[in-house]
Amino acid sequence: MTPKLHPARLCKNVLHYVFGPGSVSRLEEFLAPRRGCVLFCIDSYFRGKALLRRLPIRRGDKVHFVDAGSEPTTVGINASLRGLRRKRGEAARAVVGVGGGSTLDTAKALSNLLTNGGRAEDYQGWDLVRRPGLFKIGVPTLSGTGAESSRTCVMIHPTSGLKLGMNSDHTVFDRLILDPDLTRTVPRRQFFYTGLDTYVHCIESLAGCYRNAVGDAFSRQALDLCREVFLDGDMKAYANREKLMIASYLGGCAIASSYVGVVHPFSAGLSVVLGVRHGLANCIVMTAMGEFYPKETAEFRRMAVRQRIHIPRGLCRGLDEARHRRLYEATVIHEKPLANALGPDFRKVLTQQKVREVFLRM
Numbered sequence: 571m572t573p574k575l576h577p578a579r580l581c582k583n584v585l586h587y588v589f590g591p592g593s594v595s596r597l598e599e600f601l602a603p604r605r606g607c608v609l610f611c612i613d614s615y616f617r618g619k620a621l622l623r624r625l626p627i628r629r630g631d632k633v634h635f636v637d638a639g640s641e642p643t644t645v646g647i648n649a650s651l652r653g654l655r656r657k658r659g660e661a662a663r664a665v666v667g668v669g670g671g672s673t674l675d676t677a678k679a680l681s682n683l684l685t686n687g688g689r690a691e692d693y694q695g696w697d698l699v700r701r702p703g704l705f706k707i708g709v710p711t712l713s714g715t716g717a718e719s720s721r722t723c724v725m726i727h728p729t730s731g732l733k734l735g736m737n738s739d740h741t742v743f744d745r746l747i748l749d750p751d752l753t754r755t756v757p758r759r760q761f762f763y764t765g766l767d768t769y770v771h772c773i774e775s776l777a778g779c780y781r782n783a784v785g786d787a788f789s790r791q792a793l794d795l796c797r798e799v800f801l802d803g804d805m806k807a808y809a810n811r812e813k814l815m816i817a818s819y820l821g822g823c824a825i826a827s828s829y830v831g832v833v834h835p836f837s838a839g840l841s842v843v844l845g846v847r848h849g850l851a852n853c854i855v856m857t858a859m860g861e862f863y864p865k866e867t868a869e870f871r872r873m874a875v876r877q878r879i880h881i882p883r884g885l886c887r888g889l890d891e892a893r894h895r896r897l898y899e900a901t902v903i904h905e906k907p908l909a910n911a912l913g914p915d916f917r918k919v920l921t922q923q924k925v926r927e928v929f930l931r932m
């Protein structure tokens with residue numbers, strides 16, 4: 571039976587973007603109307619790399635290298651903000667994020683905080699950002715999270731364990747530069763783990779109950795592209811890197827008008843309690859999702875085999891009671907996506923015992 575679709579709410583997607591090889595060279599053109607001090611948030615992988623010399627960084631601009639070795643936390647974002655303020659970061663008139671999801675999210679969060687004040691955790695939730703952030707441009711160098719087009723910037727709150735972003739129209743980038751040349755250097759495993767994030771977002775959206783026709787269309791197209799990429803012989807061939815960059819963009823647009831489902835809450839549990847990175851955590855969870863997403867779980871396995879990507883197993887075996895309790899809490903705290911997937915009584919399905927079984931199956 572086809573579920574009833576909801577009307578799409580008022581949705582904001584990125585207003586302007588360019589796509590194509592070499593398009594990163596157009597960054598200065600986009601900055602020109604707002605030239606003054608620019609804050610560049612750059613994935614620290616690019617320190618000393620050729621890309622840095624291609625960015626229009628001028629005297630007086632601020633460069634903030636983001637260590638994507640761990641995912642953004644509210645504590646880390648607040649510390650970056652304090653550091654920027656000491657270096658007169660408030661003078662910035664625009665923010666540019668160059669990197670994967672962690673870096674793009676850091677750029678979005680700092681842009682909001684520089685105009686709204688307060689602390690990162692004040693805005694974790696839905697529509698809490700009052701004023702537009704600084705004008706911001708996203709330049710993704712890794713495809714999959716959809717952070718380039720979504721209306722959130724995900725942060726972990728270390729004490730509450732909440733993994734939640736600033737879900738707001740003000741979090742959406744003003745311009746995007748989608749240059750497939752920039753993903754050439756991504757290690758294969760990372761390329762697969764992060765790329766699969768799009769696949770997971772879209773299967774979760776399409777299986778949920780908060781759906782609308784526009785979000786569904788974005789998701790279906792993104793899924794088709796993911797299949798072409800990950801069931802192909804060489805996922806990293808240029809044509810596939812182009813396809814994945816578009817899929818990621820479309821996946822982020824889809825999420826703007828829908829929710830994720832069962833995979834992301836479990837994945838957040840692995841990230842918060844065991845420190846597993848987002849893309850890898852999703853892949854680990856997908857190995858145990860047969861009862862929730864049977865066809866997609868089988869397809870995911872075929873993709874991993876086709877690309878010869880090993881997904882670690884047995885991560886949660888041998889954990890003590892306290893850790894299992896924390897895993898359960900860090901999972902069921904994600905009420906919106908779980909209600910989207912399983913209905914408002916999701917706790918009747920995801921009992922403590924059930925959650926433990928699923929983690930042990932991974």
Ligand code: NAD
Pocket residue numbers: 613614615638639640641642669670671672673675711712713714715716717718720721722723724725735752753754755756757760764767822848849
């Ligand atoms: P990431 O940004 O954490 O980067 C992963 C690794 O890839 C890092 O070591 C980084 O240095 C490296 N890397 C990035 N680009 C590279 C390149 N071109 N060449 C070589 N190495 C490169 O990874 P991610 O998976 O893109 O982002 C994960 C984060 O995104 C998580 O914090 C997750 O919660 C968040 N996320 C956000 C959204 C959103 O809508 N805002 C959606 C999903 C996930």
Ligand code: ZN
Pocket residue numbers: 715767771834848
């Ligand atoms: Zn995700």
